[in-house]
Amino acid sequence: MKARIYVTLKEGVLDPQGQAIEGALAALGFAGIGSVRQGKVFDIELEETGEPAAERLQSMCETLLANTVIEDYRIEMG
């Protein structure tokens, strides 16, 4: 089974990487950009499916893939 996990910074957490991209876009002449925030995406192939896979993925996020103090994660299975 294939799953995709999105890890993004929580609202209110400073994103220096996003700010750097914002600055770079402005320097390249792209005007009218409000804000840029960067996150991560993981494509994972699992042997399991269904409920056990969902639990497993959540556990992976909590222990390794996301820093839940400052990051949110979302799991998409399919």
Added chain:
Amino acid sequence: MKARIYVTLKEGVLDPQGQAIEGALAALGFAGIGSVRQGKVFDIELEETGEPAAERLQSMCETLLANTVIEDYRIEMG
């Protein structure tokens, strides 16, 4: 307008970061994992909407956000 851009490595391109995560997950006791690939996601706020925004976003991807030699990108507007 808010847009989300996904940048992922093309198939066949080596992903050492993904392999490191795969190894780390195995070391943490997560068995049965086929492969892990890591990508990036950008959340961008734009003043423009519709067709001009779509063109603008595509141009941003081509010039800064994605390395189109080794990466694919996908734009989601809404």
